[in-house]
Amino acid sequence: MPRIDAHAHVFAKPSAQFPRAVDEDCPAGREEPVGKLLEAMHANRIGQAVLVQIGGAEVAQHAYLLHCLREHRDRFRGIGLIPPGDPEPERHMDRLAAEPGIIGFRLFTVGGPRDPFAPIDVRRFATYRIWKHAAAKDYVIWLYARARDAHLIPYLLEQFPQVRVVVNHLGICPGAGAASRDDRGRPRIATPTYNPAFHTTYRLNRYENVVVKLSGQPAFSREQYPYRDLARWHHNLFEAYGPGRLMWGSDFPWNLADPGYARLTSVVRELLPGLSEADHAAIMGANARRFLRFPSPNTD
């Protein structure tokens, strides 16, 4: 049965060959090379993965991601970024998608009115053209929306129901100011005990082309592994989406030291203990294979 990590980041140190942005996540002296990910995957019987761009949205800054996709065509699929405010997002998307392995684009905003009582014209949303182009070209939208945008997502799904959407990191839409880093530099997202994101996240299940990624638990949990305070959230996602529309992801490399890649491969078992073997296999890979159209491992 194929096992696929549906969310990982790799990056090289910035260089002429692999230019990238330098920030708190990816300081100049840090690298998380693809070899390290492959090693962790191999040790844990993970055959394939989605590499999500980090280190800048310009085409040139995707160099390391594209390099990895070219070098390991049978293993990886890639998700690119789009520069905010790009006057021609369609051109940017097509340029990246022309490279082997890029299947979609990650969005952090939706770009509609802040006031839920405001009149809605989806064509005026800042990301409208991106969604429209994704619909036309069958690109995947990798959506990590902020809390203020969560209620706007259904308007785009109504307009473009054919777009495949992967809701990132449990569908927890972080609030403004909620992101920080712990003393090891790992992402932390402060999440209220009563998380209003469920009003949107659970209910997007009515759109057939929406799936939710079970990832990012270390950033959202108030507990140590296995993050049992998120068990109810996982259960509700399972109830809403069923076993066919959830995907596991490791969020490599942020949690490689703690709890470690091996334990992350068990987090679905820990938080959804009643899963059948078939359902577990679906979440751990079969869904990603089908939804993201991964090749069979030995066909390339």
Add this chain to the structure above:
Amino acid sequence: MRGPTEAQTRQWQEDGFLVFPGAIAGEQLQRLQRAFDHWAERCKADWLDRIDRGEQAATYYDIPDPLDKDEIFIDIVDHPSYFGCLSEFTGGQPIVLAEQVRTVPPWPFSYTSWHPDVPHSNPLHIKVQIYVNDVAPGRGEFAFVPGSHKRSAGPYTRPLRQESMPGYRTFTGAAGTAVMFNARGWHAAMDNHGGTPRKSIILIYEQRTAGRVDAGTFSSIAHLCTTPERRRLFSLEQ
């Protein structure tokens, strides 16, 4: 204060709901609408900030602490139009748990899916939903599955679409209409396909059990609760 008629008692037992058209009317309704709109406007900026911070949902908007804001929000809690029935059904032992003064913006689908509020192990839990503006079909009207409050009913599952719930009934109505329902039953708001937000007030009651509501919960309005009945209702006296 009117108690339930025989027909009302029968309907309550069989169906789990009662409708009170024009429960709030005339000058009192206008006062309620004015207070609702005034405080909704006053508190909105804070709500939007809380949405940004991920502390509040954008799919509905509740005026915070309404009982502290205008006496009309207290007066409707024991309104004679429906309180006699509520008192009778709770064996003369109703207590208030909360009041939600709620505006629901139009959205591609309803802000809440089908659900019961409490299991059968919970004491009798009753809600009264009062429309503050007119609610026409397809405008987010309240819906309930008659009989679903009974222990023998179901099992029910949550459908993807509101209109796929078997046996449901919707409740449209003019402003001032009140719908009382047994919250063990399955209920929802229907989708709002119009451009008008739905304004309503949801009063939440329960049959009294010892210690259910702390005496301090409603202490800020104690000076407005001058009768023993109202003090018991707000758990200011046990």
